[in-house]
Amino acid sequence: MAEGGDLTSIKDGSDADFECVCTPCGEDNIREESVKYCLECKEHLCTTCARCHSRQKATRSHKLVNKDDAAQDVMFAMTTKCRYHPDRDIEMYCGTHDMVYCLKCIATEHRVCNDVTGIEEIKITSVQQKEVERLQNCTRNIQERLAHTDKNTEKNIHCIQEQRNIILTKVEEVERSLIEHIRKLKNEAIIAVNTDYTSIKEELTSNLTMVANMKKEIEKASSQWRIFISMDAGQQFVQMKLIQQTVSDAEKLVEDSEAKGSKNLCFTESTDLKTSILSATSLGHVNTVTEKERQIAPRIYKVKSKNEINIKMKNDRDTCYIIDVCQLQNGTIILADHSNSKIKRLDMNYNIKDHCDLGDYPTGICCTGQNEVAVKMNNNKVQFISAGSSFSKLREISVKGGWCLGMAYCDGELWMSNGSGVNIYSTSGTLMKTVSQDVNGRKIFKSTTQHMAVCGETVIVTDNSDGAVCLGRDYTVQGKLRDERLVNTVGVSVSNDGTVFLSGYNSRNIVMFDKNGKCLGLLVAEDACLKNPLALHYDNKKNSLIVTCNRSDTITIFDNLSD
Numbered sequence: 001m002a003e004g005g006d007l008t009s010i011k012d013g014s015d016a017d018f019e020c021v022c023t024p025c026g027e028d029n030i031r032e033e034s035v036k037y038c039l040e041c042k043e044h045l046c047t048t049c050a051r052c053h054s055r056q057k058a059t060r061s062h063k064l065v066n067k068d069d070a071a072q073d074v075m076f077a078m079t080t081k082c083r084y085h086p087d088r089d090i091e092m093y094c095g096t097h098d099m100v101y102c103l104k105c106i107a108t109e110h111r112v113c114n115d116v117t118g119i120e121e122i123k124i125t126s127v128q129q130k131e132v133e134r135l136q137n138c139t140r141n142i143q144e145r146l147a148h149t150d151k152n153t154e155k156n157i158h159c160i161q162e163q164r165n166i167i168l169t170k171v172e173e174v175e176r177s178l179i180e181h182i183r184k185l186k187n188e189a190i191i192a193v194n195t196d197y198t199s200i201k202e203e204l205t206s207n208l209t210m211v212a213n214m215k216k217e218i219e220k221a222s223s224q225w226r227i228f229i230s231m232d233a234g235q236q237f238v239q240m241k242l243i244q245q246t247v248s249d250a251e252k253l254v255e256d257s258e259a260k261g262s263k264n265l266c267f268t269e270s271t272d273l274k275t276s277i278l279s280a281t282s283l284g285h286v287n288t289v290t291e292k293e294r295q296i297a298p299r300i301y302k303v304k305s306k307n308e309i310n311i312k313m314k315n316d317r318d319t320c321y322i323i324d325v326c327q328l329q330n331g332t333i334i335l336a337d338h339s340n341s342k343i344k345r346l347d348m349n350y351n352i353k354d355h356c357d358l359g360d361y362p363t364g365i366c367c368t369g370q371n372e373v374a375v376k377m378n379n380n381k382v383q384f385i386s387a388g389s390s391f392s393k394l395r396e397i398s399v400k401g402g403w404c405l406g407m408a409y410c411d412g413e414l415w416m417s418n419g420s421g422v423n424i425y426s427t428s429g430t431l432m433k434t435v436s437q438d439v440n441g442r443k444i445f446k447s448t449t450q451h452m453a454v455c456g457e458t459v460i461v462t463d464n465s466d467g468a469v470c471l472g473r474d475y476t477v478q479g480k481l482r483d484e485r486l487v488n489t490v491g492v493s494v495s496n497d498g499t500v501f502l503s504g505y506n507s508r509n510i511v512m513f514d515k516n517g518k519c520l521g522l523l524v525a526e527d528a529c530l531k532n533p534l535a536l537h538y539d540n541k542k543n544s545l546i547v548t549c550n551r552s553d554t555i556t557i558f559d560n561l562s563d
Contacts (some may be wrong), residue, residue: 022046312553322548325537355393364407398430491536503533
């Protein structure tokens with residue numbers, strides 16, 4: 001049945017029967033044979049209606065086709081509407097852009113194009129099968145890519161939801177840490193006030209007691225004058241001396257009290273604390289960046305403040321030698337003290353909370369689980385330790401090169417310095433790979449391998465020279481971080497945005513690099529009085545860099561790193 005007006009059943013008193021009936025006439029129950037078809041209105045038209053259709057302003061631009069070609073043209077029209085002007089047919093081909101368009105597209109966007117031809121004028125040969133297959137393959141390929149893009153976008157949405165939750169948690173942590181710190185300062189102030197109050201009150205109460213006693217002595221002395229004349233000369237002499245001493249003691253007591261004056265309790269608030277809090281405009285900054293933007297716009301860190309924290313314990317038998325630092329998922333910092341054979345856990349203010357005696361000298365430490373750390377030992381053992389509410393020793397494995405500094409945990413594997421390279425172990429103690437030479441047999445590292453840090457799928461290994469080597473998960477060299485200002489590089493750490501910090505043991509400085517190996521300059525210069533920096537750790541929870549130095553009872557905290 002033809003579309004729009006196949007009214008063969010309408011009765012108007014005539015016996016005439018047509019294959020296609022005029023649609024407008026049929027609406028008035030008039031049977032007229034269709035001779036034309038309007039592709040725009042989708043109606044069959046008789047001779048009279050077709051003439052009117054072509055004259056009316058609203059429909060004069062419509063394309064009319066013969067009724068015999070209607071079926072073919074209807075099908076063509078269904079599939080060739082302009083993608084930019086859906087109410088118009090595709091009628092033109094632009095050779096300059098190798099694309100088909102409607103007349104409106106040609107008139108507005110392709111007026112300057114030279115190779116414009118009507119579709120009907122183009123001599124079109126049969127489509128080559130290879131071209132069809134190529135286009136089919138392209139279609140399937142783009143379908144797969146769209147599906148992949150869709151999957152990645154969904155994954156990205158899930159990822160930013162997790163990132164939002166992490167950021168909100170960090171905001172809560174910042175608030176909680178500020179409140180806890182202020183509450184701590186408040187409690188300390190209350191204790192100080194009460195201590196001073198008690199001391200002053202006890203002193204004043206003691207003074208009241210002495211004054212009361214002295215008043216009694218003076219009253220007693222005054223009563224002696226009433227019987228003074230009845231005494232003999234000897235008794236009078238004695239009483240006069242006693243009264244004289246009592247008056248003298250009373251005068252001294254009064255003079256001392258008047259000289260001291262009244263006691264007052266005063267409180268002077270910390271203007272530095274109040275100013276820093278009230279002048280702060282935010283708890284932090286939230287940025288939305290793409291991976292490419294991260295690569296081209298690295299963050300440049302600067303130090304706002306520096307603090308020294310004492311980490312020596314009463315039972316430490318030697319000067320502290322913090323060989324390495326790691327951080328649990330909840331933000332807890334754990335130090336490996338080589339000279340005192342223990343690990344030390346710090347609280348949120350970097351004060352020692354508790355410790356665990358190891359029985360041997362630690363040479364490296366890394367976090368291997370939510371509440372688990374692995375400690376590399378000088379006796380060629382790795383001791384796994386639970387770091388829950390209290391420390392408890394778990395299993396241990398045997399390794400080689402336990403005396404060497406440095407260990408990291410990457411995707412279920414333990415990477416350990418062995419002096420000339422790196423050994424990779426499973427957590428069960430199986431040696432999986434030793435990395436010291438490239439595919440051409442050349443040495444990868446300039447000197448002795450030292451500390452290491454994980455950055456995504458890359459493990460960064462310092463080599464006691466002018467920088468570090470970046471190894472991929474396939475154990476091949478991905479890049480190198482070098483700068484002549486670094487001398488005997490030992491410490492390494494990575495911030496949450498991929499910035500790498502390297503410390504020079506003998507240059508006594510800290511240099512920054514982006515994830516692509518570009519040097520970003522000095523974070524800490526030699527004149528910052530770092531004495532042989534040994535280990536670095538970037539505290540993502542507090543935006544601080546922890547630095548340990550050779551044989552020192554303190555660690556250095558570079559706080560409030562910002563760009």
